[in-house]
Amino acid sequence: MSVDAATVRKIASLARIAVTDGDVEAMVPELNNILGWIEQLGEVNTDGVAPLAAVIPNHQRLRADVVTDGNIRDKVLANAPQAEHGFFAVPKVIE
């Protein structure tokens, strides 16, 4: 499998990263080089092997369903590029 310019534009759009034509042109061979190298995994017989998600056996812990923090609105907003009236502010999203 290899990617072309249209695919790179599509994944950049999915990843919400703006790209110029020059970026795309540079990325196509770079990504194909890496993806081509990754393809060697196809050689490995993985029939009947369960995909590994958690490497060290662990269990999901439950805890009491109670509030353990909160009331820190100002801290939460302190690093926002734009905060108004106690909210994060973004460009208008509804016409």
Add this chain to the structure above:
Amino acid sequence: MAGITDLGIAGIRDGFRAGEFSAREVAEAFNGAVASAKALNAFIIETPDHAIAAAEVADKARGAGELLPLSGVPLGIKDLFCTAGYQTTAASNILGGFTPPYESTVTGKLFAAGAGMLGKLNLDQFAMGSSNETSAFGNVVSPWRRNDGGNAALAPGGSSGGSSSAIAARIVPAATGTDTGGSIRQPAAFTGITGIKPTYGRCSRFGIVAFASSLDQAGAMAQDVRDSAILLEAMSGFDPKDSTSLEVSVPQWEVGLSSNLKGKKVGIPKEYRVDNMPAEIDTLWQKGIEWLRDAGAEIVDISLPHTRYALPTYYIIAPAEASSNLARYDGVRYGLRDLPDGANLQDMYAATRAAGFGPEVKRRILIGTYVLSAGFYDAYYTKAQKVRALIARDFEEAFKQVDILLTPTAPSAAFALGEKSADPLEMYLNDVFTVPASLAGVPAMSVPAGLDSKGLPLGLQIIGRPLDEQGVLNAGLAIEERAGFTARPQNWWAK
């Protein structure tokens, strides 16, 4: 007598307790060393006030007889750990201006144990890199130089290159690192220091800027094995704020140190003998085998058959997790916002991320997005998770026969800055020996073992069973005692 800045953690702790110097003298000596070593570019910010404040507390505590494990010891902190009230950037512009209102669990533990902070150490952007050339704050330079008379600036390794450079230059006694595919061990090997990545889940990930969460693990970087044991002990422990944190007690690794390996079996995996590896590294590996035999261990040849698939597996799983983790940088809640005239919300996301992420970070996000996208998920991501299971099984099988494994840490000594940065794939290949243990989640460390013909440090890697950091540290100590590695870089950086 050696100067204060020649001392490591144990030397400072013990000298301070014995009344040879005050904590304030220690903090001032290291603050001075940090301030004079700008040429290394090891720090993103310096925090001398934090170090002094902790030292004052330590001096009072000594007077009152209330000393803590790290009282009087200042540390460098990799700028991937959130530090309350101190800028945290992950070496990326996208976190420009971010000052965490909370403390990472690991730094919280270190400060609660009495340590102070000398500054936030430079790194590869989002810990993605093996040479420290992807930082938005410029390359870190290794204090080491080749002995060929040239002055080529060398890579300190990555991603914890600020940590490795600063320790090797003796401007910090020790530092935190993080390791996703070798980011503690490879820089340790490149700079002649010691670095240990513990079992996945030993150190809390809470408050560490996430890269690839199933692999990310904090660890200790220091002058020697004893200091690594002390620092790791203070960093480790169960944390309910991290769902993958292991609910197990932390052994007293320093107390348990012993270089007597009688009764231990050491496995030598034949797959780590790769093409184009310099003969010097192979020779050093043989020496390491002899040193461990001399320490009482039995040497056993073993096989880890899926080793060669570890890197391509890693370069699917790590970018996939990164593309998901880094989705949080949206220009809304923290960090950079780029809002072109007339832009809507989607444009703002795309412009912010284009402006904020460096080229390597973008490359990995795009690869991750691609391998997770509809139609490719099974062919790439699920396949990689299956191969990861086989790699982990290789280690399980090996540890039925042996107690620890010995390998080289990296396939080369430090390379020059710029030498590999043009080809991402060539850079990735430098992690060939460190990535398998990361994929398997097992503890691994690098200890300095010798110099190559150009006068540059080489490291040996020790890999252990899950939760057997003690076995890893003990084998490391056995090598350290026999290698007698005392080489130091010549000081060209101090101003």
